[in-house]
Amino acid sequence: MVIFTITLALFVIGLFSTLLIHAGKLSDVVKQSIEVQVYLDFDLTQTQLARMKNIFSQKEYIAYLNQEPQVRFFSKEEGAKEFIQESGEDFMAFLGDNPLRDAYILNINPDFADSEHLKKIKAELEEIDGVYEVQYVASLIDSINQNLKKSALYCLASPAFWCWWLLY
Incomplete structure (x- = not known):
């Protein structure tokens, strides 16, 4: 026993x-x-978009996969297509213009995936020239x-x- x-x-x-x-x-x-969405100002040039991607990629809190920083560009055209596909309504037909913004989607390193770090990350990203708004859930x-x-x-x-x- x-x-x-x-x-x-x-x-x-x-x-x-x-x-x-x-x-x-x-x-x-x-x-x-965990992702952070960085919405950009309207009418940024390709040079400014590339510069911003470079800035985001160099941050210590960005996750890496196969030596590549997890920073993804999401254009307002992609956003419009996705919205139209999901909702079935073409908002651009009655608005005449696309009101959505270009954005970068940033994957965060697990070491920084807590509320305290994410608040600091949000504040830091919002200070970058060309950033309109930063959101995460x-x-x-x-x-x-x-x-x-x-x-x-x-x-x-x-x-x-x-x-x-x-x-x-």
Whole structure:
């Protein structure tokens, strides 16, 4: 009976340790998918757009994938096509012009994917010449971080409880 109990306790510890390791990897994947949208002023030249991409790419908080900074340009024409496709309404037909703005989509490094860092990033990006507005989904970021903390706490506390229960 003692051998069975110890074996079961070690199995539970191993199982929850494996879950904790994979939860950490999952947390990085989720945090890497956090995006910041940087909306630009109207009528910027191609040179100004290239300069802005270069500025964004050099920031320490930008995520990299295969040595490439995760900075993506999203034109107002792409935005209009996507809106028309999703809603089925051609807003440019009755407006006569495209009111949307060009934007850069920035993927954030997981080390900077918390509310405090993102507020500083937003303030810093809004000071750049040619930037109209910076947006990110703050409530989603807070929710992700709270859920990751809860799951890590659960994975750490569960083996201790089960081992205590098995041994006593």
